[in-house]
Amino acid sequence: MFEPKPHAVVVGGSLSGLCAGLALVREGWTATIVERATGEPPGGAGLGLDRGLLGRVTGVDAGRIPVISGNRDSAAWGLVRQFLLEVALGTAGIEFTESTTVNGMQEPLEPGRISIDSTQGALTADVVVGADGVYSVTRRFVAPDHPAAVYAGYMLWRGLVPEAEVPGGLDGRGRNLEIHSAPGAQLVVYGVPGADGRTDPGHRRVSFAWYDASRTDLLRQTGCVQGDAVVATLGNDQLSAELTGELGRLARRNWPSPWDRCIGWGVSHGEVFGTPVAEYLPSRLVRHRAVLVGDAAHVATPMTGAGFRNALLDVAALAGALRGASGADVPAALGRYEQERLPLARELVSSGMSWGHSYLSAI
Numbered sequence: 465m466f467e468p469k470p471h472a473v474v475v476g477g478s479l480s481g482l483c484a485g486l487a488l489v490r491e492g493w494t495a496t497i498v499e500r501a502t503g504e505p506p507g508g509a510g511l512g513l514d515r516g517l518l519g520r521v522t523g524v525d526a527g528r529i530p531v532i533s534g535n536r537d538s539a540a541w542g543l544v545r546q547f548l549l550e551v552a553l554g555t556a557g558i559e560f561t562e563s564t565t566v567n568g569m570q571e572p573l574e575p576g577r578i579s580i581d582s583t584q585g586a587l588t589a590d591v592v593v594g595a596d597g598v599y600s601v602t603r604r605f606v607a608p609d610h611p612a613a614v615y616a617g618y619m620l621w622r623g624l625v626p627e628a629e630v631p632g633g634l635d636g637r638g639r640n641l642e643i644h645s646a647p648g649a650q651l652v653v654y655g656v657p658g659a660d661g662r663t664d665p666g667h668r669r670v671s672f673a674w675y676d677a678s679r680t681d682l683l684r685q686t687g688c689v690q691g692d693a694v695v696a697t698l699g700n701d702q703l704s705a706e707l708t709g710e711l712g713r714l715a716r717r718n719w720p721s722p723w724d725r726c727i728g729w730g731v732s733h734g735e736v737f738g739t740p741v742a743e744y745l746p747s748r749l750v751r752h753r754a755v756l757v758g759d760a761a762h763v764a765t766p767m768t769g770a771g772f773r774n775a776l777l778d779v780a781a782l783a784g785a786l787r788g789a790s791g792a793d794v795p796a797a798l799g800r801y802e803q804e805r806l807p808l809a810r811e812l813v814s815s816g817m818s819w820g821h822s823y824l825s826a827i
Contacts, residue, residue: 469494469557470790473580473589475566475602477501479541480758480775481595482548486522487783488593489557496589497552498582499562500596508541509622510656510671511772512641521780524551530657532668534639540624540656540669566596569605571752576791578753590794591786592754595775598694598742600760606751612693613742613763616820618677619698620766621711623727623736626658627668630726637722638668646718648827650675652767653723670726673766674715675741677827682707683740698738708732741765741820745813749806750798757782762809764816767823774812781805 470493474481477499485495515526515537529547531537552558565583569592572579579588594602604611627634638655645651652673657663683689688696703711708731715727730736744763749756758775781804789797 467790470590470786470794471495472591472593473498473587474593474595475580476594476596476600476758476760477549477560477562478595478597479545479548479772480597480760480779481593482545482552483518483522483776483779484593484595484757484782485552485558485560486524486548486555487779488786489555490523491783491787493786494557494559496559496561496587498564498566498580498584498587499560500565502563504542504545508545509624509673510538510654510669511541511544512536512769513539513544514773514776517773517776521776521783522548522551524548530661530663532639532655532657532663534654535641538641538654538656538671540659540671542659543657543661566601568601569754576753576794590753590790591798593782594754594756594760595758597759598744598763599696600756602754603744603756603760606754606756607746607748610747612695613744614692615680615683615689615694616741616743616765616817617680617824618675618741618820619679619683620739620741621672621674621676621727621731621736622739623672623730624656625670625672625726625730625735627655627670628666629729629733630670630722631729632722632725634665634670634722634726638665638670642723644719644723648677649714649718650767650823651719651723651727653726670723672723672727672730674727675767675823677824679738683738688738688740694740694742697740700734700737703736703738708736711736743813743817743820745817746806746809749802749809753794753798755782755798755801761805762813764813765820767819768812768816770812774809777808778805 519526757778785801
């Protein structure tokens with residue numbers, strides 16, 4: 465007798481969600497990936513990428529993703545997402561649905577299933593995987609008593625600047641990740657491939673993350689932080705001319721060449737956005753048949769440099785736990801996933817919190 469494959473609904477079509485869909489299909493599942501945005505989601509900058517781990521978890525030929533290799537492999541978020549999406553769209557067993565907002569989920573009347581409520585109607589599955597990031601809707605179901613990521617007390621100015629636009633060039637820099645400090649601020653900067661994937665000097669981009677602890681009032685005034693919760697990023701269109709002028713002056717004063725010129729160009733040409741740093745220390749990762757991975761599960765400061773790597777480790781553990789599981793086996797499998805990943809997730813977030821406390825106490 466034909467037994468249908470177990471089915472997962474993955475909430476969120478960014479990196480974690482696409483990886484979750486690919487990994488589950490490898491284990492004999494089918495997956496519907498539900499994404500709120502249309503086209504490429506806004507935002508994104510650079511990230512460290514372990515292509516070997518990505519390939520092992522998802523089965524993709526991750527060596528095709530362009531990176532800048534120095535003291536680590538650095539990639540561009542948009543290029544990684546584009547690559548994973550193209551693979552997912554060509555993978556049997558994966559359905560990708562965009563322009564779909566998930567409003568919540570519930571335990572349906574049918575035993576052994578779970579449903580999401582979306583703008584495309586109800587979707588029912590054996591498992592719902594919450595890969596919907598910092599502002600996760602799935603987390604509200606899994607941890608209703610602790611649903612929101614909280615403001616860490618500082619923010620990041622982030623951007624991508626084409627190398628060819630940096631006045632005077634990069635002086636041979638851009639291959640290695642660099643960290644610089646100034647009063648009340650830190651800068652993490654490194655090269656990533658260009659928008660067309662080119663990695664040769666002159667055609668790369670510079671990804672910068674400028675830690676700034678002096679903007680809490682701005683974040684509250686613009687509604688990015690409400691109470692203790694982080695609810696939005698600060699778009700370039702929300703930055704006044706006075707603020708962009710100030711950021712340009714601070715870049716020239718605080719950061720060494722060529723990064724002063726690089727960030728100055730980014731600020732003056734609208735290639736910067738603000739991200740309140742959020743933290744989420746989980747107490748659980750699973751409820752009923754809903755499970756969290758990536759930033760939906762745990763949110764640590766980007767200074768840990770381990771966000772996407774830990775999302776991949778989440779996905780690997782989840783796929784392993786669900787291997788061969790269906791029907792009544794699923795809750796126990798999800799329990800094994802939580803038992804494996806929850807202590808490690810809490811350790812990651814706690815480590816980031818300690819860094820943040822040290823950073824803020826030094827100001």
